[in-house]
Amino acid sequence: MAANAPVDSERPRIQKRRQFLGLAGAAVVGTAGLAGCLGNGATGGAGGLVADAEPLGSPVDPSGVSWSELGDLEGEIVVYSGRTSDQIDLIFDELENEYPDLEINRDYDSNDAQVNSLIQEGDATPADVFYSQDPGALNAVVDEGLTQALPSDIVDTVQSSWRSPDGCWTGVSGRVRAVLYNEDRLDETSFDSWDNLPTDIQSYATDDRFEGIISTRPNSGTFRGFIQAMVEFEGEDATRQWVRDFMGQDPQRFSGGSDQAAAIERGGDADPIVALGNSYYAARLVNEDPDSPIRVAFTEGDAGSLFSVAGVAVTNQVDDPELVAEFVRHLIAVEGQEFMMDDNGEFPVVEGVEYVGDLPDPADLDSPDFDLSQFDTGLQEANQLLEDEGMLPV
Numbered sequence: 001m002a003a004n005a006p007v008d009s010e011r012p013r014i015q016k017r018r019q020f021l022g023l024a025g026a027a028v029v030g031t032a033g034l035a036g037c038l039g040n041g042a043t044g045g046a047g048g049l050v051a052d053a054e055p056l057g058s059p060v061d062p063s064g065v066s067w068s069e070l071g072d073l074e075g076e077i078v079v080y081s082g083r084t085s086d087q088i089d090l091i092f093d094e095l096e097n098e099y100p101d102l103e104i105n106r107d108y109d110s111n112d113a114q115v116n117s118l119i120q121e122g123d124a125t126p127a128d129v130f131y132s133q134d135p136g137a138l139n140a141v142v143d144e145g146l147t148q149a150l151p152s153d154i155v156d157t158v159q160s161s162w163r164s165p166d167g168c169w170t171g172v173s174g175r176v177r178a179v180l181y182n183e184d185r186l187d188e189t190s191f192d193s194w195d196n197l198p199t200d201i202q203s204y205a206t207d208d209r210f211e212g213i214i215s216t217r218p219n220s221g222t223f224r225g226f227i228q229a230m231v232e233f234e235g236e237d238a239t240r241q242w243v244r245d246f247m248g249q250d251p252q253r254f255s256g257g258s259d260q261a262a263a264i265e266r267g268g269d270a271d272p273i274v275a276l277g278n279s280y281y282a283a284r285l286v287n288e289d290p291d292s293p294i295r296v297a298f299t300e301g302d303a304g305s306l307f308s309v310a311g312v313a314v315t316n317q318v319d320d321p322e323l324v325a326e327f328v329r330h331l332i333a334v335e336g337q338e339f340m341m342d343d344n345g346e347f348p349v350v351e352g353v354e355y356v357g358d359l360p361d362p363a364d365l366d367s368p369d370f371d372l373s374q375f376d377t378g379l380q381e382a383n384q385l386l387e388d389e390g391m392l393p394v
Contacts, residue, residue, distance in 0.1 A: 037142065037149040037168040045317035051149040051167070053325035059153035064334045064352030067098065073330065074101040075323045080118065080125075082111030082132035082221075083310060086258070091339045095330060111137040111221055118146050123317050128324050131172075133310040134221025136228075136375035138169040147313045151325050157332055158349050161371045162309045171309030172331040173340040174347035176298065176359075176367060177226050178279040178305070179204070180260075182267045184293040189213060189273060197297045201230070201304030204276060205245035215252035215272035217260050218391045222278055222308050225375050227382040229303040233368065236385070243389040253394045257281045265294040276304070279359055283345025286358045296359060300366040307367040309349055 056071020073095060081088060085108050092104045107127070109117070111134045118125055118141050130147075132138050141147055147168045149155075155167040162171035183194055190209040191197070204210055217223055230239045252272045254260035261281035263271040282294045298305045312331065318324050330336050337348040338356075347355055347362050355361045386392040 037147055037164075037166050045319055045321070047319045047321045049148060050314050050318055050321040050325050051151050053151055053321040055151075055153065055329065056322060056326050059151075060157045060329045060332055060350075061153065062157050062351040064337075064350055065329075067330060067333055067335045070329055070333060071322075071326050072101075073099040073323060073326055075320050076103045076105060077128050077320075077323060077327055078105045078107070078126050079129045079131055080107050080109075080114045080127040082109070082114045082130075082134060082137055084108060084258075087133075087344055088131065090343050091331075091336065094339060095327075115140050118315070119144055122146070125315055125317065127315050128318050128320075129327070130313045130315065131310070132221075132312075133175075134225070134375070135169075135171075135309060135311060135372040136221055136225060138311050138313050139164070139373060139375055141313055142168040146315060148316050148318070150314060150328060154325070154328055154332065159351070161369070161373075162307075162349050163311065164313075164373050169311050169313035170328070170332070171311040171349045171372070172328075173310050173337070173344070174307055174349050174362065175222070175278045175280045175309070176305060176307050176347070176362060176365060177222065177303070178277065178282070179297040179299070180264050180275040180277050180279075180282050181295055181297065182264050182271075182273055182293045183295045185267055185273045194295065194297070199298075199300040201299045201302045202242065204274075204304070205242045205249065210274060211249045213273040214246075214249050214275065215254060215260055215263070216246075216276040217254045217257050217394075218386055219255055219394050220257060220278075221375075222306075223276075224382045224386070225308055225372075226303050226306055227385060228375060229306050229368070229370050231382065231385075232370070232374070233303055240385060240389060243386065243391055247390055253391070255394045261285055261294065265292055267293065280345035280347075283357055283359050284343075287342070287345055298360070298365050301368055303368065305365055305367045306370060307347075307362060307365075308372060310346070 058065055058069040096102050111132050115137050130141055142164060149167040150170060154170055158170045186194060257277055260275050260277055264275050265285050279296050282296045285292045285294050312328055314324055332350055334353055337350055337353040340346045341357055
C-alpha cells in the first residue's frame with residue numbers, strides 16, 4: 001500500500017486548493033498564541049457550534065459507552081485524513097455498514113499537505129474533520145484558529161495528556177514507540193538473546209551491535225515527536241549527539257512505517273533486523289499472521305517508549321454539528337476503540353475499554369509522562385535538528 005493512498009475512485013472527489021506553503025513539517029505552520037478553538041459565544045458554522053451539540057443518544061464517558069447507546073449517524077461528513085486508507089478505511093466502512101444513511105467522504109494525503117490545505121481553504125474548507133496520527137499537526141491547525149471545541153462529554157472521556165487542554169482535538173487511539181525485531185535472525189547479530197536488548201534508547205545509537213542492522217522512519221510525525229520529547233527530557237545538545245551517533249550506525253531509513261515493518265518481517269539479506277518504530281505496525285502483522293517472526297521490545301522511562309495518539313479535530317465551518325459530534329463519539333465508544341485494537345493493533349484511549357492484543361498493556365509499560373499538546377512549534381525545531389544532522393530528508 002502506498003504511503004499516501006489515493007481517494008477511493010468510486011467516491012466523489014473533494015475539491016481542494018493545493019497551494020502548498022513548502023513547509024518541511026506539519027507543525028511548522030502553527031503559530032502559538034493565535035485564535036485556537038472557537039468558543040465563548042462564537043457562532044461556528046451554519047449549524048452552530050459543535051460544542052453545543054447535545055448527544056443524540058447517551059453521552060460518552062470514561063467507563064465506556066457502546067454504539068447501541070449512541071444516536072444514529074445520518075448525513076454526509078467530509079474527513080481530511082493524514083492517516084493512510086489502510087489504517088482507517090475499515091472503521092469508516094464499518095460505520096457506513098452500521099448506518100446506511102451515513103456517507104463518509106474521505107480525502108487522504110500527508111499530514112503536511114492536509115494542514116496546508118486547511119490553512120489555504122480557511123473557513124471555505126469542505127472538511128468537517130481533520131484526522132491525524134500526528135498531535136503536532138492537530139496542534140498546528142488549532143494554533144491557526146481553524147478548529148472549534150468538542151463537546152464536554154467527549155473531552156472528559158479522554159485523559160488530559162492525550163488531547164488538547166481546551167478541547168480543540170482529542171486522541172481516538174494510541175500507539176507506543178517501540179523496538180521492532182525479527183526473532184528468527186538472532187544468529188545474524190552479536191546478541192546472545194533478544195531478551196538482552198537494551199532498555200535505554202541511548203544504546204541504540206551507541207552500541208556497536210546495532211551497526212548495519214538497525215532502521216528507522218525519520219519523516220514521520222511520531223518520530224519528530226520522539227525527538228522533541230528527547231529534547232525535553234535530555235536537552236538539545238544530548239539529542240543532537242544521539243542523532244549523530246545513530247547515523248553512525250549506518251541505519252536504513254524508511255519513508256513509510258508499513259514498509260519498514262514489512263522489511264523486518266521479511267528478513268531478507270538486505271533487510272534490517274531491528275527497527276525503531278511504532279508498536280502497532282508489528283501488532284498488525286501478527287494479527288494477520290500469528291506465525292510472523294516480528295516482535296517488539298520497549299525501552300524504559302525515556303522517549304524511546306513514548307505513548308502517542310492519533311486524533312481528530314473539527315473545523316470551524318460545520319453544517320451539521322450534531323452529526324459531527326456523534327461521529328467523534330463513535331470513534332471513542334467501545335466498538336470504535338475495539339475496532340482500532342483488533343484491526344490496526346492500536347491501544348484504547350478510554351479508561352473503561354480494556355486492551356486485548358499481542359502487545360503488553362500500556363499500563364505495564366514504562367512510558368514517560370508527556371503532554372502531547374506540547375507537540376507544536378517544537379516539532380519544527382525537531383525537524384530542523386534532523387535536517388541539520390543529516391537524518392532528513394530520507
